[in-house]
Amino acid sequence: MLLDRARLAYRDWKARPAGFSFAREGVRKTRQTREVLLPDTVKLMSFNIQAGIGSQKFGDYITGSWKHLVAHPRSVETIEQIAEVLSHFDVVGLQEVDGGSLRSRNMNQLVHLASMADFPFWHQQLNRNLGRLGQFSNGFLSRHQPFEITDHRLPGLPGRGAIVIKYGHPIQPLVVVVAHLALGEKVRNTQLSYLARLLADYKYVVMMGDFNCRLDHLDNSPLAALGLQTVQADNLNTYPSWAPDRHIDHILLSPELESRHTRVLADCLLSDHLPLATEIIVPDDVISATMEHRLPLIS
Numbered sequence: 001m002l003l004d005r006a007r008l009a010y011r012d013w014k015a016r017p018a019g020f021s022f023a024r025e026g027v028r029k030t031r032q033t034r035e036v037l038l039p040d041t042v043k044l045m046s047f048n049i050q051a052g053i054g055s056q057k058f059g060d061y062i063t064g065s066w067k068h069l070v071a072h073p074r075s076v077e078t079i080e081q082i083a084e085v086l087s088h089f090d091v092v093g094l095q096e097v098d099g100g101s102l103r104s105r106n107m108n109q110l111v112h113l114a115s116m117a118d119f120p121f122w123h124q125q126l127n128r129n130l131g132r133l134g135q136f137s138n139g140f141l142s143r144h145q146p147f148e149i150t151d152h153r154l155p156g157l158p159g160r161g162a163i164v165i166k167y168g169h170p171i172q173p174l175v176v177v178v179a180h181l182a183l184g185e186k187v188r189n190t191q192l193s194y195l196a197r198l199l200a201d202y203k204y205v206v207m208m209g210d211f212n213c214r215l216d217h218l219d220n221s222p223l224a225a226l227g228l229q230t231v232q233a234d235n236l237n238t239y240p241s242w243a244p245d246r247h248i249d250h251i252l253l254s255p256e257l258e259s260r261h262t263r264v265l266a267d268c269l270l271s272d273h274l275p276l277a278t279e280i281i282v283p284d285d286v287i288s289a290t291m292e293h294r295l296p297l298i299s
Contacts, residue, residue: 037290038144038167038174038282043261045086046178046208046249048095048273051103052078055272057242079109082270083116089277092119092141093163093178095210096271099126099135106132110139119143125151127161127180138163138209140178147173154179155194156187162195162209172289174282175202179209188213193222200226204283208251210273215247228252231262231278238264238274249276256283 052075086092094113098104114122119141128136138161148166162179179195182188188211199205207228211218215230230236231251237244244264253259262278 038287039090040287041279041281042091042144043089043277043279044091044093044176044206044208044251045089045275045277046093046095046210046251047082047086047275048180048210048249048271049079049082049109050096050271050273051098052076052082052109053103053272054078054270055240056269058240075103076105076107076112078270079104079107079112080116083113085265085268085270085275086113086119086141087117090143091165091176093176093208094139094141095178095180097124097137097139099124099137101132101135104135108135110137110141113139114141117141121145123149123163123165125161125163125178127153128159138178138180140165140176146176152194152198154181154191156182156190160191164198168286169290172285173202173204174286175199175205177205177207177209179207179211181209181211181213183212185213185217188217189221192218196222196225203254204257204286205254206251206257206280207253208249208276210248211250212248215250218250218252223252227255229255231259233262233264236262236264236276238276240272241269241274244274249273251276251278253280257281 094110097110099110100106100108110122110124121142123140125138126135127138136159140163144167146165146167147169150164152162152164154160154162160180160182162177165176166173167176168174177195177199181191205226205228218224229252231253236247238249239246258281259278265275265277268275
């Protein structure tokens, strides 16, 4: 049986188209399920995992550049160490996940993380498909089932995207966004403007990811219109992991959401970014909306 599964996996890998393809403009794909009641609190993490490359110093960007093309000897081990870190959380947003190429040993890293860390629900957003040279993706893992997931290709050059995940019930959802934004300020502001319009009608929003900018930029960007607030802690520098002096990975919350236990996992040296984590208290009206307006089961 194991040999048959290996043959099927190899056949599917061979059938994957080579070359370049990108997500279409705007909404690309939506997955819908019935609503599920949330617990009182949810532990969140955002982590740019650098496709398991695991840079440890600036020189690795040059001497280890080959790792972006082919797998290094410890690539799978690094992903499995990351899985151990993720296993302590309920909802995880990931950036720079490889969906299966030469540099990941043809392994879908998100699926492997979900399996190793025992997450029953996962979703991959493929933003740049370079065939066997790279499957550049965002991803999220969840212990709680959302009722809707939507992929959005962000404005600008292909390769940046956001996943919008809705928990609870459509009447009063908890909306979680996983995003990876552009390096350039002008394009990034366009992307933030797009997200601000997309989320304007929701009361409870969690937005997390690699924003590639500091808080002072976000405070003066189009996203400021939402009034989202950063989770509070003494030191939230996440980059570079070996000598963090920049807070560019963020978890932003609507003012109505309360958080606690916010921290950077400073001892998690498995990427060029450090993970950022917090715990939110699920609002009573999100829970009550789910209980009072149950959607029918779909057979």
